[in-house]
Amino acid sequence: xxxxxxxxxxxxxxxxxxxxxxxxxxxxxxxxxxxxxxxxxxxxxxxxxxxxxxxxxxxxxxxxxxxxxxxxxxxxxxxxxxxxxxxxxxxxxxxxxxxxxxxxxxxxxxx
Amino acid sequence: xxxxxxxxxxxxxxxxxxxxxxxxxxxxxxxxxxxxxxxxxxxxxxxxxxxxxxxxxxxxxxxxxxxxxxxxxxxxxxxxxxxxxxxxxxxxxxxxxxxxxxxxxxxxxxxxxxx
Numbered sequence: 165x166x167x168x169x170x171x172x173x174x175x176x177x178x179x180x181x182x183x184x185x186x187x188x189x190x191x192x193x194x195x196x197x198x199x200x201x202x203x204x205x206x207x208x209x210x211x212x213x214x215x216x217x218x219x220x221x222x223x224x225x226x227x228x229x230x231x232x233x234x235x236x237x238x239x240x241x242x243x244x245x246x247x248x249x250x251x252x253x254x255x256x257x258x259x260x261x262x263x264x265x266x267x268x269x270x271x272x273x274x275x
Numbered sequence: 276x277x278x279x280x281x282x283x284x285x286x287x288x289x290x291x292x293x294x295x296x297x298x299x300x301x302x303x304x305x306x307x308x309x310x311x312x313x314x315x316x317x318x319x320x321x322x323x324x325x326x327x328x329x330x331x332x333x334x335x336x337x338x339x340x341x342x343x344x345x346x347x348x349x350x351x352x353x354x355x356x357x358x359x360x361x362x363x364x365x366x367x368x369x370x371x372x373x374x375x376x377x378x379x380x381x382x383x384x385x386x387x388x389x390x
Contacts, residue, residue, distance in 0.1 A: 196376070198378065198379065200381075205386075207366060207382055208318075208366065209381075253317070255318075255379075260331055260373055261306065261308070261370055261379060262308065262323055263308070263310070263368075263379060265317045265318040266317060267317040268317060
């Protein structure tokens with residue numbers, strides 16, 4: 165059974181800092197891996213999708229990497245801004261595109 | 276092209292009543308997924324449907340919960356005889372295909388409160 169763990173559970177940083185969020189998973193037989201952002205009381209916004217055959221994806225200030233063999237992914241956020249404050253969710257895609265989610269990292273960027 | 280539409284956004288039900296949650300996928304998407312987010316917990320998969328078919332219901336509670344995705348109209352998640360423990364946010368996601376390059380797009384969720 166796939167298990168997804170995210171570290172740290174919460175993170176508070178000053179504006180402008182670069183930061184890394186970590187995600188690990190137990191079963192390397194994955195379809196893909198997605199990073200989402202969730203604002204309080206809102207839905208999920210897809211940030212990046214990495215196919216199982218890829219090593220990384222980039223979008224603006226975000227870069228996500230995937231190491232399937234070690235069961236790890238990282239989300240790198242450059243030059244953080246207060247608007248980046250949210251919960252970041254890592255989700256592993258299994259066959260059928262069913263997603264297994266981690267518990268999330270709550271990020272607070274202080275101005 | 277509107278995103279995934281869920282309604283209602285908030286639903287209050289008394290214990291023992293029925294709750295019906297609706298999800299209209301993005302245009303052109305024939306794959307629908309329901310997830311539940313309990314307070315202080317992560318999202319958990321419930322069920323995966325294509326038009327008129329349940330493909331995977333391994334995450335659905337065995338009793339009181341059912342889902343459908345008819346040929347016409349939205350997908351419905353139905354909870355009979357609700358209990359306090361059903362209070363949660365229920366999210367629907369849709370995708371156009373099933374392959375490793377396919378993103379899941381999520382709706383805003385329905386927040387169910389059982390009183």
